[in-house]
Amino acid sequence: MNPFPPKYQSRTSKAAPIYNASGLRANASELPLAVYNLGMALRSLPRSKSLGVMITASHNDWRDNGVKVAVDGHIPNALDEKKIVSLMLDVQDPPPPNTHKAPLTVGVDNRYSSLYLCRILCLGWGGSTRFIGLCSTPQLHLFSSQSYPNHKTFNLSISDLRSHWTNNLTLAYESLLHTPKRQTLHVDCSNGVASIVIEPLVRSLNYLTLVLHNTGGGTGGGKEADCNTILNEKCGSEYVQKSKKPPKLYDSSDTYKFREDSNNDIWCSVDGDVDRIVFYKVISTASPLIDDASIKLFDGDRLTCLVVKYLKRVTVNLSLNIGAVQTGYANGASTRYLEDVLKVRVLCTKTGVKHLHEAASKFDVGVYFEANGHGSVVFSPYVLKLLTFDYKDERLKAEVKILKNIVKLCNEYVGCAVADMLLCLVAVDEIGWDGVEEFYADLVSSTTKFFVADKNLVECNGDETKVLQPKGMQEELDEAMREVGGGGRCFVRKSNTEDCVRIYAEGEDDKVVRLLEDKVRVILG
Ligand code: NG1
Ligand code: ZN
Incomplete structure (x- = not known):
C-alpha cells in the first residue's frame, strides 16, 4: 500500500534499519543483523580513534532498541557516519580483522533487549571491549572519549569513572550557586537508567534534594507481563513535552499527588537514556485524576532562553559572541524572544542534536536545545583559551571563575540531562521559574x-x-x-x-x- 495519493507516488521501499544522525533505531526484533553489521563496520574506522557504543532507543517505546556510536566521544561526523552506513550495507566477507588497540567502550540502557543486542554487537566488533554496564548516553560519550590506553583515566575502574563524574558535577554546581539554599526538585526518571545515574548525586549534593520518581530503571523497563514499570510509557520528557501532561507515577510506594497543594513544586522529566530534560510546574487541579492535571511546561525553547540570559549576565565584561541554535520545532515566540529581547543570533538546523551541536560551535558560546529538551552549551577553543589567562581585573577574574565551572558542568560531547538540570537550576536562581514563565507567551x-x-x-x-x-x-x-x-x-x-x-x-x-x-x-x- 502506498502511503500517499497517486500524485505523490514515485517509488516505494521498506528499508532495513540503517544508521542515521540519531543512530540506529527500530523494533528490537528487527535489529540483530543490523547491530552485528554495525559492530563489524566499526572495525574499519581508524585505529587512532577512541570508539564507544550505547545500546539504547532513548525516548522510544520499550519494545524498540538501537545503537548510538561515539567517535572520540563525539557523535560521528558526516564522514564517519557515511562510512558506517556504507560498511553496514556492504559487509565484507571475510570481515577485516579487528586491529584496534583501544577497546570499544560499551554501555547499555535497561531495555529487556539491550544486553542481548550488546552481545551481538560485540561479536560483530570482534575485539576487546570495556563494558560500562547501565549508564546514560552522555556518560558513555564521556567515558569512551577517555578509552585510549595512554589516557590518564584509562586505568580507572568503572566505579571510579562514575564517582569522578558525580564529584565533578557536584563541585561545579555548588561552586556556581550564588547563595546556597536548600531546594527540592522532583525528577521523573521515565523508568529508564536515570534513577541509577542520578542516585549517587542524591547523596552527594548538599543543597539540592532530588526526589526521584518512576525509578523502575533496574528492573527491565517494560519487560512484558512481569514488569509493572514501563519505560517511557506515559512518563518521561517525550511524553510530558508532547502531551503537556504530568507523568504517570508507577512506583507503588510513591505517594505524590498532582493536586492543588503541589502547585509550586518544580518537576523535571528526562528520557530513557538521560540526554533530554524538560522542567514543569503542575497547574492546580481539584480532581484526583492525573489525566485532569495540566502543567506549565519549561521546554527546551524556554531553557535556551534561560541559559542564554544567564550566560549573558555572568559574562558581561568578557563580551563574548553568545548565540542560540534551534530547529523548526522551536516555538516561534521563543525565537522572537531570543532575537528581539536577548539580542542574540539564532541559527535553525535540521532536527537531531548532532546538527545543533555542530552549529553551536560557530559561536564563542553556543546554546542549543531542541524543543524536546535535548541540549547543551558549546564553548569555542577561543573561549577555552581565554579561561587559561590570569586576569588582573577583578570583574574579569570573577567571570572567568564562573565560566570555568560552567564548562566543567557541561558535557562537551553531547547534551546531558543531569548537567542541564543543574545548569538550569543555577541559571534560574536569580529570576525564579515565574520569571522564566514571563519571558514570552507560547504560540x-x-x-x-x-x-x-x-x-x-x-x-x-x-x-x-x-x-x-x-x-x-x-x-x-x-x-x-x-x-x-x-x-x-x-x-x-x-x-x-x-x-x-x-x-x-x-x-x-x-x-x-x-x-x-x-x-x-x-x-x-
Ligand atoms: P525524529 O524521530 O527524527 O523526529 C526525535 C526528535 C528529535 C531528536 C531525536 C533523537 C522530535 C520532534 N524529534 O527525532 O528532536 O531528539 O528524536 O532522540 O522531538
Ligand atoms: Zn535520549
Whole structure:
C-alpha cells in the first residue's frame, strides 16, 4: 500500500534499519543483523580513534532498541557516519580483522533487549571491549572519549569513572550557586537508567534534594507481563513535552499527588537514556485524576532562553559572541524572544542534536536545545583559551571563575540531562521559574505522527522546514498556511527514530492549529 495519493507516488521501499544522525533505531526484533553489521563496520574506522557504543532507543517505546556510536566521544561526523552506513550495507566477507588497540567502550540502557543486542554487537566488533554496564548516553560519550590506553583515566575502574563524574558535577554546581539554599526538585526518571545515574548525586549534593520518581530503571523497563514499570510509557520528557501532561507515577510506594497543594513544586522529566530534560510546574487541579492535571511546561525553547540570559549576565565584561541554535520545532515566540529581547543570533538546523551541536560551535558560546529538551552549551577553543589567562581585573577574574565551572558542568560531547538540570537550576536562581514563565507567551503548537508505509517518500530541504519531494506538496502546505491565517506555520518531515512522518503545526490559538493540522493530514493523504 502506498502511503500517499497517486500524485505523490514515485517509488516505494521498506528499508532495513540503517544508521542515521540519531543512530540506529527500530523494533528490537528487527535489529540483530543490523547491530552485528554495525559492530563489524566499526572495525574499519581508524585505529587512532577512541570508539564507544550505547545500546539504547532513548525516548522510544520499550519494545524498540538501537545503537548510538561515539567517535572520540563525539557523535560521528558526516564522514564517519557515511562510512558506517556504507560498511553496514556492504559487509565484507571475510570481515577485516579487528586491529584496534583501544577497546570499544560499551554501555547499555535497561531495555529487556539491550544486553542481548550488546552481545551481538560485540561479536560483530570482534575485539576487546570495556563494558560500562547501565549508564546514560552522555556518560558513555564521556567515558569512551577517555578509552585510549595512554589516557590518564584509562586505568580507572568503572566505579571510579562514575564517582569522578558525580564529584565533578557536584563541585561545579555548588561552586556556581550564588547563595546556597536548600531546594527540592522532583525528577521523573521515565523508568529508564536515570534513577541509577542520578542516585549517587542524591547523596552527594548538599543543597539540592532530588526526589526521584518512576525509578523502575533496574528492573527491565517494560519487560512484558512481569514488569509493572514501563519505560517511557506515559512518563518521561517525550511524553510530558508532547502531551503537556504530568507523568504517570508507577512506583507503588510513591505517594505524590498532582493536586492543588503541589502547585509550586518544580518537576523535571528526562528520557530513557538521560540526554533530554524538560522542567514543569503542575497547574492546580481539584480532581484526583492525573489525566485532569495540566502543567506549565519549561521546554527546551524556554531553557535556551534561560541559559542564554544567564550566560549573558555572568559574562558581561568578557563580551563574548553568545548565540542560540534551534530547529523548526522551536516555538516561534521563543525565537522572537531570543532575537528581539536577548539580542542574540539564532541559527535553525535540521532536527537531531548532532546538527545543533555542530552549529553551536560557530559561536564563542553556543546554546542549543531542541524543543524536546535535548541540549547543551558549546564553548569555542577561543573561549577555552581565554579561561587559561590570569586576569588582573577583578570583574574579569570573577567571570572567568564562573565560566570555568560552567564548562566543567557541561558535557562537551553531547547534551546531558543531569548537567542541564543543574545548569538550569543555577541559571534560574536569580529570576525564579515565574520569571522564566514571563519571558514570552507560547504560540499554540502541536507535534503529531502520521503513519505511512514508506516515510522515505518525504524529502526535505536543509533545515527540514520545507518539503522537496513529493513535488507539489510544499505548495499545498503553503496554501494551507495562507488559508488558516492566524500566524499558522507548519512543516512535515520524516522521523529518524520512528516509522512515521511528523507533522508540526503552530498558530495563535487552538483553532488555527487544529485546522492547519487537519489540512496537513488531508494533504498527506
Ligand atoms: P525524529 O524521530 O527524527 O523526529 C526525535 C526528535 C528529535 C531528536 C531525536 C533523537 C522530535 C520532534 N524529534 O527525532 O528532536 O531528539 O528524536 O532522540 O522531538
Ligand atoms: Zn535520549
